[in-house]
Amino acid sequence: MIQAHSLAKTYGPKRAVDGVTFTVQPGKVTGFLGPNGAGKSTTLRMAMGLDRPTSGTITVNGKALAGHRAPLREVGALLEAKSVHKSRTARAHLLALASTHGIGRARVDEVIGITGLGTVAGRKVGGFSLGMGQRLGIAAALLGDPQTLILDEPVNGLDPEGVLWVRNLARGLAAEGRTVFLSSHLMSEMAQTADHLIVIGRGSILADAPIAEILAARNRIRTLVRTEQPAELMNALAAPGVTLTRLDAETFEVLGADARTIARRALERQVLLHELTPLQASLEEAYLELTKDDVEYQSSVGAVPGAGKQA
Structure with a gap:
């Protein structure tokens, strides 16, 4: 379990994390989302004892990480996959980490097998691709067989098979009762992997709820109709609070009336329906709505560099 209480971090005049409180529960995958500069990386670094809070606390399994006698057995983390000695082989890197906690060679071989690094374990890390480096970082996180995992962008650089593997790994670890705290910018992947979401923006918590609840709270009734x-x-459905958007010659979208109402109006007018599909807001849409006022950089959609200049 990871618990933050009034956690804050200040760098000079900048308040990177602003008194956040949250709990990452065991037995589920908790996603950690936020725009660039929102405070995600700072929060994860404080959880791992790499940054000291300005105020407040963050604990792993009841203690600050430095208070555990064998930290690697308590929490495994992937924060920066490339922070390894490039002249070492993958196996030598893992053996060096294992030696700090009295972990045997058998466990090193086991995590090499789990992460699919068997054929490259004897190669120097400096020649690894980004995806291979990610797998090595995950192997290091698993080394101590910890109850808590913190994974920052674990699918970065992985091919589709690797992405599916990380998804199944995270969900499998959570099913064993472990705490899995997962940060990613890939909304589609987070939607398929996470059970619970914590969303941070400008250092403050914007949402902390099950993923289904976050989607439902931002899901206005939308239905795709084809006839x-x-x-x-459309004339039959026109009413206050109902928005009708024509998509093509036979298709339109209805906002503000449910599928049952649409079907009833169609029956009354003897209109044959070819499609009637309720639409749910995607996680990306919900996330963008949550964070729209908290992004560090705002861009002008559709702006073209040089537009308006005289030839």
């Missing part, structure tokens, strides 16, 4: 008589059905 050969769109104009007649």
Whole structure:
């Protein structure tokens, strides 16, 4: 379990983390989301004892990480996959880490097998691809068989098979009752992996809830309709609070009326429906709505460099 209480971190005049409180529970995958500069990396570094809080606390399994006699057996972390000695082989790197905690060679061989590094374990890390480096970082995180995992962008650089492997690994570890804290910018992957989300923006918690609850809270009723008589059905559905958007000759989207109401209006007008599909807001849409006022850099959508200049 990871617990933060009034956790804050200040760098000069900048308040990177602003008094956040949250709990990452065992037995589930908790996603950690936020725009660039939101305070995610700073929070993870404080959890691992790499940065000291300005105020407040963050504990892993009831203690600050430095208070554990064998930290590697308590929490495994992937924060920066390339922070390894490039002239060492993957096996030598893992053996060096294992020796600090009295972990045997058998466990090193086991995590090499788990992460699929068997064929490259004797190669120097400096020649590893980004994806291979990620697998090595995950192997190091698993080395102490910890109850808590902190994984920052674990699928970065991985191919589709590797992404699926990380997803199954995270969910499998959570199913064993472990705490899995996962940060990623890939919304589609987070939607398929996480059970619970913590969203941070400008150093403050914007949401802390099950993923289904976050989606439901931001999901206005939308329905996709396809018929050969769109104009007649759209006229029947027109009402205050209902928005109708024509998509093509036979398809339109309804916002503000549910599928049952649409079907009833179609039956009354004897309009044949070819499609009636309720649409749920995606995690990306929910996330963008949550963080729209908390991004560090705002861009002008559709702006073209040099537009407006005279030839």
